[in-house]
Amino acid sequence: MVSDIKVSIKNLYKIFGSNGKDMVQKVEEGATKASLQAEYKHVLGLNNVNIDIPARRIQVIMGLSGSGKSTLIRHLNRLIEPTSGEIMVDGEDVLAMSDVELRNFRRNKMSMVFQKFALLPHRTVIDNVGYGLKIKGTDKAEMNERSQKWIDRVGLSGFENNYPAQLSGGMQQRVGLARALATDAEILLMDEAFSALDPLIRNDMQDILLDLQEELHKTIIFITHDLDEALNIGDNIVILRDGAVIQQGSPQEIVLDPADDYVRDFIKDINRARVLDVSSVMKTGSNDSGLELASDVILELAMPAMIKADVTSANVMRDGEVIGVVTLADMIGGIARPESHEGEQVTYR
């Protein structure tokens, strides 16, 4: 799907240290994170990052800790200043904004959800949700009305007058989510927003987010180190390592065609049948088995459907037309682990 670009990051570098500006050139000349650290005592945070983030989709940025993903997201609202590069939001240069412009940008255009919730402990739930509105100067009555709406929307009705310390982690993060949504910002930054929650609550929160997104169509930029989470919610995924982009693409592209061993390592344990859809393993042509599958049906559901219909191949349909054909064998090939790289023995038992 072609969509317009909401946030565009170009040639972004961040080098921590007293003399970051001069170090950019060293990195361009090929210095690595390790060599920069050893020779110049500077830390390479981001290395020539280029990402175009489409509007109204969920863009996941993932990487292990230390890969620079939290640093990257903080550049978008300039909680961290870049060493060099360009960040455009809706065609507007974020880095050129004055203090006042930047404040208005943060108040109206881009809000944020934090890993450790970062709620105000001395304010009740409703006041926390209304925090962004209060900063904007919204009057009290409207603030409470809008906060209440979002509290209800994230399922916290009845807890309006509780303090954050009285809520569980999952509930606290719902407050954090409601607070970010209450400002009606078009862009939502989520910094490992669900990472501090236990797995079941995390899945709940992902569902809440996807539900909300279906209706709100915000541009969501979601940081995570959890690939399952990335594949579950991401429309697009960027993989970072040592501050550099290793690969970007849709979940299917990442799973089918990992750019290098780092990414391959990442995806080796995931449930591929849940990520890949039939269009990703189909071949051109058609057949007459009588079974038709929509192109975006995931393999996990397509395979039992074929077995139930007792066929070994099916037509792949999009908008009422046949666009290709899949066989059971293609599907099994698709979910099998990719060729293991050298040195790793495949064992049969």
Next chain:
Amino acid sequence: MELFDDFPSMGRTDLRDLKKGIDFAFSDFSRDNGEAIEGFFDPLMYFMVWFEKLLMAAPWPIMILIFALLAWLGARSIGIVIGTIVSFLAIGYFGMWEDTMATVAIISVATFLCIGLGIPLGILMSRSNRLQAGVTPVLDIMQTIPSFVYLIPVVMLLGIGKVPGLIAVCIYALPPIVRLTNLGIRLVDKEVLEAAEAFGSSYRQKLFDVQIPLALPNIFAGVNQTIMMALAMVVIASMIGVKGLGVPVLRAVSNQYLALGLMNGLAIVALAVIFDRVSQQYGKRLQKHREGGHGV
């Protein structure tokens, strides 16, 4: 071997001249500027005189009622209110009412002055590492230098009376509120501060919505310490003409009046305990929201 036996000290005449030079320079300074500086503090003095007279002139039952009310508003504890009433009744019964009112007056003014100066200074210190590095040793000196030493220049400049007494009290009582305000703001959760920033807070909004409220437990501990230290200075302040419970204590020391010293000393203790409990309870009540539990 002479070098090892006698410390190579400054010559006796030179030393005397040096001391004399400093003394004369300061006396000259105080002769030239003393009046101007006194004039600067005049409004403060008038206020203190007025406030002390007010406390003394007010009928005692009304004062006790006011103290009880303040104790209730601060602590919300019947026990502390009863303790307050009983203490003040006993103080009055043993003939120490006027001295106690004078002490309450100077302690209150000193505390408000310290809060008014200390909290903004603490906030500034929390903003700048350089300022912190500069102010911290000054605070150390203020707390450790023997009070009598700074009484000398204060008295030389301002004579004896309420204002120099107040200044002496404040020099001793100011450091904790400054230190704890600075510390409290520096300890505010970085993530919450980042959130405030991310939602577009201005500097003022960050300070009043996040930093001060979250630093309040520490700031309050500082206020409590400041009150306690101000009370500890009551006796020394009475040496330079501050009225109050310190005066009879001083008289008792020089005349060996055991009972007089004990009674007035205990009255100071009673004030200290009341101030401490009320301010601590108030501080705790501000922290109610920190209590966990999922009670709705």
